Amino acid sequence: MHRRFVGTPVLVIPVLLLLGRCGPSGPAPTRTQIGSLPATAVPSPFPLADSATVTPSATPTPGPTATLVPTFTPAPSRTAHPIPSAIPTVDVRALVIAGTNEYRQGYGCPPLSVHPGLTRAAQKHAEDMAASDFFSHISADGRTLADRVDAVGYHYRLVGENIAAGFEDALEVVDSWMESEEHRKNILNCEFEETGIGYVFVPNDPGQETWKYYWVQVLGAEFE
Numbered sequence: 001m002h003r004r005f006v007g008t009p010v011l012v013i014p015v016l017l018l019l020g021r022c023g024p025s026g027p028a029p030t031r032t033q034i035g036s037l038p039a040t041a042v043p044s045p046f047p048l049a050d051s052a053t054v055t056p057s058a059t060p061t062p063g064p065t066a067t068l069v070p071t072f073t074p075a076p077s078r079t080a081h082p083i084p085s086a087i088p089t090v091d092v093r094a095l096v097i098a099g100t101n102e103y104r105q106g107y108g109c110p111p112l113s114v115h116p117g118l119t120r121a122a123q124k125h126a127e128d129m130a131a132s133d134f135f136s137h138i139s140a141d142g143r144t145l146a147d148r149v150d151a152v153g154y155h156y157r158l159v160g161e162n163i164a165a166g167f168e169d170a171l172e173v174v175d176s177w178m179e180s181e182e183h184r185k186n187i188l189n190c191e192f193e194e195t196g197i198g199y200v201f202v203p204n205d206p207g208q209e210t211w212k213y214y215w216v217q218v219l220g221a222e223f224e
Helices: 092-106 116-132 145-151 170-178 181-187
Strands: 004-006 017-019 033-037 067-069 156-165 194-201 213-222
Touching: 092 170, 092 181, 092 194, 092 213, 116 145, 116 156, 116 194, 116 213, 145 156, 145 213, 156 170, 156 181, 170 181, 170 213, 181 213
Parallel strands: 004 033
Antiparallel strands: 004 156, 033 156, 156 213, 194 213
16 A cells, blocks of 8 residues: 655745645655645734735744745646545544644643634545545645635634645554654644644545545634
């Protein structure tokens, strides 16, 4: 079984996103792929405007080195395939959260609470990746993490995302994220307060992206 682990840190601001590849340069690992979107504080009002000037807060959280990409080319359309509605025998989403909080507490960060809006955003993106045959922080129709969390009404001041594919075990996903610098920065960012986990299992996964297991972790903090 091959697995995929792709990380793209997310600086969520209207129109602008920070995208970065985690891990060493060169071909992706043959068995695993992961991805993360690092987070940056964004004092922007909601709903999101079409464009905005980024004004960092007085003490912004430093994010990983990345290249600023002002525009995105939507992923090519692919034929969607149905997602099995199989219910996992254990609550794998709860295991991801428990593993994440165990690491956070070990580094002095408060535990994350579950937010239903972030859970919906994460689950929809996991389902979208599996159904539309792609693996990316950018949706098949060009939507970004900012678009997805805005769509569920989450008024973020900080938001980030980790994704993975091909991992069968929930705690193995968390351990693998922790072995990647950019993913680890998301998990150990003490400013995050809430999270939502998306998970999809496709036993007979057709198409080009045949990972079978798709994982999405969205972390955020709302305006008070």
